[in-house]
Amino acid sequence: xxxxNKKVLLKHYIxxxxxxxxxxxxxxxxxxxxxxxxxxxxxxxxxxxCDPYIRNRMTKHDEPSYVPYFIPGEVLSLLNSSFxxxxxSSLGTLTGFAVSKxxxxxxxxxxxxxxxxxxxxxxxxxxxxxxxxxxxIKYTDVPLSYYTGLLGMPGLTAYVGFYEISKxxxxxxxxxxxxxxxxxxxxxxxxKLTGCYLVGCAGSDDKVKLLKDKFGFDDAFxxxxxxxxxxxxxxxFPNGIDIxxxxxxxAMLDAVLLNMRVHGRIAVCGMISQYNLEKPEGVHNLMxxxxxxxxxxxxxxxxHYHLYPQFVESIMPHIKDGTINYVEDVVEGLENAPKAxxxxxxxxxxxxxxxxxxxx
Amino acid sequence: xxxxNKKVLLKHYIxxxxxxxxxxxxxxxxxxxxxxxxxxxxxxxxxxxCDPYIRNRMTKHDEPSYVPYFIPGEVLSLLNSSFxxxxxSSLGTLTGFAVSKxxxxxxxxxxxxxxxxxxxxxxxxxxxxxxxxxxxIKYTDVPLSYYTGLLGMPGLTAYVGFYEISKxxxxxxxxxxxxxxxxxxxxxxxxKLTGCYLVGCAGSDDKVKLLKDKFGFDDAFxxxxxxxxxxxxxxxFPNGIDIxxxxxxxAMLDAVLLNMRVHGRIAVCGMISQYNLEKPEGVHNLMxxxxxxxxxxxxxxxxHYHLYPQFVESIMPHIKDGTINYVEDVVEGLENAPKAxxxxxxxxxxxxxxxxxxxx
Numbered sequence: 019x020x021x022x023n024k025k026v027l028l029k030h031y032i033x034x035x036x037x038x039x040x041x042x043x044x045x046x047x048x049x050x051x052x053x054x055x056x057x058x059x060x061x062x063x064x065x066x067x068c069d070p071y072i073r074n075r076m077t078k079h080d081e082p083s084y085v086p087y088f089i090p091g092e093v094l095s096l097l098n099s100s101f102x103x104x105x106x107s108s109l110g111t112l113t114g115f116a117v118s119k120x121x122x123x124x125x126x127x128x129x130x131x132x133x134x135x136x137x138x139x140x141x142x143x144x145x146x147x148x149x150x151x152x153x154x155i156k157y158t159d160v161p162l163s164y165y166t167g168l169l170g171m172p173g174l175t176a177y178v179g180f181y182e183i184s185k186x187x188x189x190x191x192x193x194x195x196x197x198x199x200x201x202x203x204x205x206x207x208x209x210k211l212t213g214c215y216l217v218g219c220a221g222s223d224d225k226v227k228l229l230k231d232k233f234g235f236d237d238a239f240x241x242x243x244x245x246x247x248x249x250x251x252x253x254x255f256p257n258g259i260d261i262x263x264x265x266x267x268x269a270m271l272d273a274v275l276l277n278m279r280v281h282g283r284i285a286v287c288g289m290i291s292q293y294n295l296e297k298p299e300g301v302h303n304l305m306x307x308x309x310x311x312x313x314x315x316x317x318x319x320x321x322h323y324h325l326y327p328q329f330v331e332s333i334m335p336h337i338k339d340g341t342i343n344y345v346e347d348v349v350e351g352l353e354n355a356p357k358a359x360x361x362x363x364x365x366x367x368x369x370x371x372x373x374x375x376x377x378x
Numbered sequence: 379x380x381x382x383n384k385k386v387l388l389k390h391y392i393x394x395x396x397x398x399x400x401x402x403x404x405x406x407x408x409x410x411x412x413x414x415x416x417x418x419x420x421x422x423x424x425x426x427x428c429d430p431y432i433r434n435r436m437t438k439h440d441e442p443s444y445v446p447y448f449i450p451g452e453v454l455s456l457l458n459s460s461f462x463x464x465x466x467s468s469l470g471t472l473t474g475f476a477v478s479k480x481x482x483x484x485x486x487x488x489x490x491x492x493x494x495x496x497x498x499x500x501x502x503x504x505x506x507x508x509x510x511x512x513x514x515i516k517y518t519d520v521p522l523s524y525y526t527g528l529l530g531m532p533g534l535t536a537y538v539g540f541y542e543i544s545k546x547x548x549x550x551x552x553x554x555x556x557x558x559x560x561x562x563x564x565x566x567x568x569x570k571l572t573g574c575y576l577v578g579c580a581g582s583d584d585k586v587k588l589l590k591d592k593f594g595f596d597d598a599f600x601x602x603x604x605x606x607x608x609x610x611x612x613x614x615f616p617n618g619i620d621i622x623x624x625x626x627x628x629a630m631l632d633a634v635l636l637n638m639r640v641h642g643r644i645a646v647c648g649m650i651s652q653y654n655l656e657k658p659e660g661v662h663n664l665m666x667x668x669x670x671x672x673x674x675x676x677x678x679x680x681x682h683y684h685l686y687p688q689f690v691e692s693i694m695p696h697i698k699d700g701t702i703n704y705v706e707d708v709v710e711g712l713e714n715a716p717k718a719x720x721x722x723x724x725x726x727x728x729x730x731x732x733x734x735x736x737x738x
Contacts, residue, residue: 267664286667300660304627307646307676314674316667 023048024352025111025141031078035294041356048143052124059128059149061118067166068359068371070290112140117165125149135165167200167370168344176204177329178322183285183315184261188213196265198225200370203233205263207342210234217254221365247273267292268299275303278310286316345369383408384712385471385501391438395654401716408503412484419488419509421478423498427526428719428731430650472500477525485509495525527560527730528704536564537689538682543645543675544621548573556625558585560730563593565623567702570594577614581725607633627652628659635663638670646676705729
């Protein structure tokens with residue numbers, strides 16, 4: 019069966035901030051079948067996840083990156099969703115995490131009607147040739163869009179980054195940058211469940227209010243209105259920071275380094291402020307790594323997928339009893355995906371940025 | 379008994395590179411007795427250790443530092459050698475690690491004639507009021523000066539930084555900056571004992587030769603003659619670096635970050651290139667902390683003193699059978715101590731910088 023298939027393409031490699039005009043939405047067709055013997059699945063894509071790392075793939079890097087850059091304008095009709103091949107081969111359409119519904123399958127693990135999340139194309143339908151790393155959705159009695167965030171890659175990122183990398187103890191003092199984002203809001207709630215003192219920053223007064231009122235942060239500030247980050251930290255953390263969950267870098271990291279407590283830990287999850295710079299800003303205060311005997315650890319979620327089932331089982335009761343909240347910023351329609359994506363870099367979104375292609 | 383006591387004083391706080399004229403050698407007197415009930419010891423200082431961290435104490439910092447700054451010109455006749463008090467109180471003369479001989483004692487653990495190493499003044503004689511952290515020297519059938527280096531603080535630093543912080547595995551690829559220095563030369567030999575592939579850099583062709591000929595480095599380069607550090611790393615480590623033992627920072631760290639292997643470790647021991655800068659250089663490539671899932675860990679030896687006995691027992695056979703070598707740069711006379719100290723920052727010394735006050 020051949021159907022219409024709208025797709026988002028990257029028109030050219032970019033430098034600096036991405037613009038809507040760097041992408042285009044084109045309409046093609048696709049034959050919706052998984053050929054016999056192919057082990058492929060055909061999926062209808064429902065909810066797309068807008069994630070900061072996608073920006074990295076829109077620039078052609080000289081240095082090898084952890085994700086290959088996109089190939090502008092080239093449309094590949096077969097998509098390979100194995101991380102190991104996906105992340106070492108180049109793809110045509112923009113790709114990213116999404117929630118999808120299986121519409122045809124030649125793979126024994128997937129049947130028509132299954133809901134899955136994983137890597138797919140930014141398009142209405144995709145053929146996934148190596149569906150092994152698609153994750154079948156077990157609980158469908160929560161909003162399916164949660165599998166782009168709270169119950170998907172950002173959720174697992176928060177879980178691993180907080181519990182495995184930051185090694186929190188009750189009573190420790192935790193700071194989170196980009197705290198209202200897809201990952202930050204969840205790290206914060208994990209910190210409160212652990213009994214930590216929790217402060218976050220975000221880029222608007224509304225987001226700051228959200229942190230305090232919705233996610234239980236003990237304190238929060240709007241970094242855009244903050245002339246003196248060091249003073250803000252000294253006010254919020256007179257005895258220093260034990261755990262910094264790093265999502266932004268730049269001047270924030272330098273000010274945090276000044277205010278870390280001895281034997282503190284810095285979990286490096288993202289550095290969104292740097293993604294659009296040709297030459298990243300310098301970090302000047304690394305000397306405090308020694309003086310305060312700090313550990314800084316970068317991590318990527320692909321190394322920790324085996325923890326996903328344990329993560330889902332542990333968080334599901336908290337979602338159902340309301341002890342964990344989640345805020346999404348939902349945009350309707352694939353044609354609005356480019357705008358939603360670039361909004362991440364100006365902080366336009368409030369909470370996890372999701373694009374709805376179809377609700378079923 | 380009152381005797382002459384030459385001392386090295388800091389004349390004023392400094393910025394930038396230290397100069398000989400920032401210090402002065404004055405002659406006073408000292409009464410060589412440990413008063414009854416004081417639990418003090420009187421020591422004759424034999425070998426002084428010149429260490430880069432001393433530079434840090436010659437500047438008055440706004441931010442609290444791990445070691446208090448010196449008080450210029452002020453001579454305190456009683457010295458407190460407990461790390462916990464020493465490092466939170468300010469002292470008059472320059473102080474540092476040294477090998478000393480007990481000449482009077484009111485402390486049950488020390489008797490006249492004992493050799494010890496630990497914190498003392500840069501002077502001929504000192505009264506140590508809290509000698510608990512002085513370490514009594516067990517093996518005197520090796521050069522006593524080794525207790526300023528190979529068997530002292532730098533040796534334990536190398537041991538802890540390599541085995542505890544870097545967590546090496548046989549066959550891993552190790553890079554050491556300032557590799558011929560007091561710590562670097564020993565880290566290198568530990569790496570070879572572990573079965574690692576080992577490359578170091580140093581600041582002269584003679585030092586590079588020393589690395590290869592004396593310490594068994596597989597490869598080494600003179601960073602002062604290296605226009606393109608990234609190319610040097612790509613040549614020495616075509617498959618990347620697993621462990622970087624960081625002694626210098628600056629451009630070196632940025633180039634290393636580009637060339638680390640996934641899951642690599644960076645042990646941050648020192649950042650000597652930064653000690654004389656008013657504003658430290660920026661480090662730009664921290665993004666690779668994420669992409670390569672790196673761990674960077676700063677450490678200070680004061681947290682690891684309990685490992686000293688185990689370290690001495692494990693290294694002593696290697697010293698005696700010659701499988702571990704150690705190169706010292708020995709300067710005679712306390713009056714030459716200022717010159718020896720500042721030589722660390724231009725790389726004048728070859729190997730561990732020691733100042734001999736007296737040989738017994």
